[in-house]
Amino acid sequence: MQVIYLDNNATTRVAPEVVEEMLPYLSEFYGNPSSMHSFGGRVGDKIKTAREQVARLIGASPEEIIFTSCGTESDSTAVRAALATQPDKKHIITSRVEHPAIKNLCEYLAKNDYRVTYVPVDREGRLDLDYLYRSLTDDTAIVSLMWANNESGVIFPIEEVAAKIKAKGILLHTDAVQAAGKVPVDVNASQVDMLSMSGHKIHAPKGVGVLYVRKATPYAPFMLGGHQEHGRRGGTENVASIIGLGKACEMAAEHLDDMQTRVRGLRDKLETALLTQIPNSMVNGTHDRDDRLPNTTSIAYEFVEGEAILLMMNELGICASSGSACTSGSLEPSHVLRAMNVPFTAAHGSIRYSLSSYTTAKEIDFVIEKMPPIISRLREMSPFWQEAAQNQLVGS
Amino acid sequence: MWEYTDKLREHFLNPCNVGAIDDADGIGEVGSLACGDALKLFFKVDDNERIVDVKFQTFGCASAIASSSALTEMIKGKTLQEAEKISNEDIAEFLGGLPKEKMHCSVMGRDALEKAIANFRGDGGKKKEGDIVCECFGITDVEIKRAVNENNLKSIDDVTDYVKAGGGCGNCHDRIQAIIDTALGKKPLEIIKPVRLTNLQKIKLIEETLEADIKPALKQDGGNIELVDVDGNRVYVRMIGSCATCSKSQLTLKNHVESKLRQKVTPELIVEEV
Known part of the structure; x- marks a missing residue:
């Protein structure tokens, strides 16, 4: 069966060019980049190139790039480094819609002597900037805010907030796992101190990530070990994946235009068509599409449940995500949708479609054709849809 | 998936x-x-x-x-x-x-x-029977008790899987745990029906149990046990080998030997060392 993959915020296909770049380092060139001999040394050279490729994508210097195992490790390292190097400061600021990598870390720290402020978002998923600025104190060790949200795609104004946060001498970390490769991310324009990236969201393999640390930023390693990454992250390098990530970053820079124009166009087309053709549906996230990632649209369908929608899509080979994990009795919508106050009639029926450079117009047309019957079929079974119809709450 | x-x-x-x-x-x-x-x-x-x-x-x-x-x-x-x-x-x-x-x-x-x-x-x-325990999903103690008893649930996660209680804010977790604890505690122990045994049957059963269930374990520790006499419900035994000198032998006698014999033969048995 054909697969129409619209779940690129979950993970992406590894680009064939990336695979090709990696293969020799999974077979013949197996040397250790730390070795004295030139057999290992040539592997070290390749890692150097990868570091430069990654740095170029975000406007950093190569020596500011630390390779890690994933976005989560990068996030954890950044926050813990800020706390370890400023032992007197006990306050952390983050948002209510962060990825679990930050959310669960902060919840853990909140139980262990730290004070955490969770900045709210509005109904459209936009950060409450006044709340953020009011929360900054002399005790604040770090502010960690995502560049763009994985579920709604809403972009936070990192460049704008960076100036105010840094003026107070507070460290700023951003989780740019979703933003990198989809919108321009420039560490100089934004003046962030630390930034996290993940390989598998930009067509590199899973199991490799990046932490950018601005020069002269106080830092303490999370993984202690050998001298790899200049002692900032111990452990023998994930050589092939790092090389793949370098190539993926180079390609992401090349594809940024395609993402901003063609992919954005497909996303807009999909969003408009679904909202027009399916009554009682709404976008989760700001209506200003420019303030969302160009590849993401999250749509809430009233009176139906997300997992049932996904399973019907799955029958047609369409892959997407729902905004509520319907596992166990925790039938609660995700913390992101709850933070955005998505009405309870719709929160359970949210579907996130996330595109990539590989998405074609034909695929989008197929999805546009198939979604309305799926939703109406499930609504025919739904007691609430019947009720709403009787009470004339149903749009056309 | x-x-x-x-x-x-x-x-x-x-x-x-x-x-x-x-x-x-x-x-x-x-x-x-x-x-x-x-x-x-x-x-x-x-x-x-x-x-x-x-x-x-x-x-x-x-x-x-x-x-x-x-x-x-x-x-x-x-x-x-x-x-x-x-x-x-x-x-x-x-x-x-x-x-x-x-x-x-x-x-x-x-x-x-x-x-x-x-x-x-x-x-x-x-009206719904019982008191609401889980406010998020409106689940009562009666419903939780029923699910726990009918499905032999042992943890809060189990309860959440079956009746959703506890899957929201989590404020009710203590109360759910209390219901589980009560259910587990109250669970009737396996009742051994008192069987009317003749003296000969009783002695035979005691011997069999000693051979099959008790001696092998004691032998592993270099000890053994010997049946001396049975008088009504009193069972007289002699500890031998390492058991004879072991400081924990009284414990073994009561916890292991006596409980096993009570389970297999009749709950009224009292085991004594001679």
């Missing part, structure tokens, strides 16, 4: 008996939009209280829809008395099993059926 059986998928993709019955004899409604799933069950019965038509409307995940469809197929043609006996386990079984996290879907089916039957019998307006 979903670990659903083919049968469940079939009942989700092509559910049976979807719809409403305008002049239904019994209607049962459970769940809500906020809870994430809900089921409305309609049935009609004939003069013998046999279900002649049944329909459902469900809002929920694939297993909620499949469980509803399964339920309607299971009760169609049955008398209300027969239908009443259907448990949530039966619904799950009909579908070839449900993932543990989805058991609450089968419970929802059972509850809707109960409510519809109550509605038919005219006691549908009855």
Whole structure:
């Protein structure tokens, strides 16, 4: 069966060019980049190139790039480094819609002597900037805010907030796992101190990530070990994946235009068509599409449940995500949708479609054709849809 | 990814008996939009209280829809008395099993059926029994106790999987744990029926138990035990080998030997060392 993959915020296909770049380092060139001999040394050279490729994508210097195992490790390292190097400061600021990598870390720290402020978002998923600025104190060790949200795609104004946060001498970390490769991310324009990236969201393999640390930023390693990454992250390098990530970053820079124009166009087309053709549906996230990632649209369908929608899509080979994990009795919508106050009639029926450079117009047309019957079929079974119809709450 | 059986998928993709019955004899409604799933069950019965038509409307995940469809197929043609006996386990079984996290879907089916039957019998307006424990999903202590006892649930996660209680804010976790603890504590121990044994039978059984269940364990530690005499319910034994000098031998005697003999022979036995 054909697969129409619209779940690129979950993970992406590894680009064939990336695979090709990696293969020799999974077979013949197996040397250790730390070795004295030139057999290992040539592997070290390749890692150097990868570091430069990654740095170029975000406007950093190569020596500011630390390779890690994933976005989560990068996030954890950044926050813990800020706390370890400023032992007197006990306050952390983050948002209510962060990825679990930050959310669960902060919840853990909140139980262990730290004070955490969770900045709210509005109904459209936009950060409450006044709340953020009011929360900054002399005790604040770090502010960690995502560049763009994985579920709604809403972009936070990192460049704008960076100036105010840094003026107070507070460290700023951003989780740019979703933003990198989809919108321009420039560490100089934004003046962030630390930034996290993940390989598998930009067509590199899973199991490799990046932490950018601005020069002269106080830092303490999370993984202690050998001298790899200049002692900032111990452990023998994930050589092939790092090389793949370098190539993926180079390609992401090349594809940024395609993402901003063609992919954005497909996303807009999909969003408009679904909202027009399916009554009682709404976008989760700001209506200003420019303030969302160009590849993401999250749509809430009233009176139906997300997992049932996904399973019907799955029958047609369409892959997407729902905004509520319907596992166990925790039938609660995700913390992101709850933070955005998505009405309870719709929160359970949210579907996130996330595109990539590989998405074609034909695929989008197929999805546009198939979604309305799926939703109406499930609504025919739904007691609430019947009720709403009787009470004339149903749009056309 | 979903670990659903083919049968469940079939009942989700092509559910049976979807719809409403305008002049239904019994209607049962459970769940809500906020809870994430809900089921409305309609049935009609004939003069013998046999279900002649049944329909459902469900809002929920694939297993909620499949469980509803399964339920309607299971009760169609049955008398209300027969239908009443259907448990949530039966619904799950009909579908070839449900993932543990989805058991609450089968419970929802059972509850809707109960409510519809109550509605038919005219006691549908009855208030929910018990006190609300889980505010998020409106689940009472009576419902939790029932799920714990019927399905032998041992943890808060189990309870959440079956009746959703505790799946929201988590404020009720202590109360749920207390219900589980009570249920586990109160569980009647395996009762050994006092069997009338003749003296000879009793001695024989004691000897057998010593040989099969007690000596092997003692021998592993270099010890042994010997039966000296049996007088009524008093069993006289001699500890030998390392057991004879072991400081814990009294403990072994009471905890291991005596309890084993009481379990296998009769609970009135008292073991003494000579």
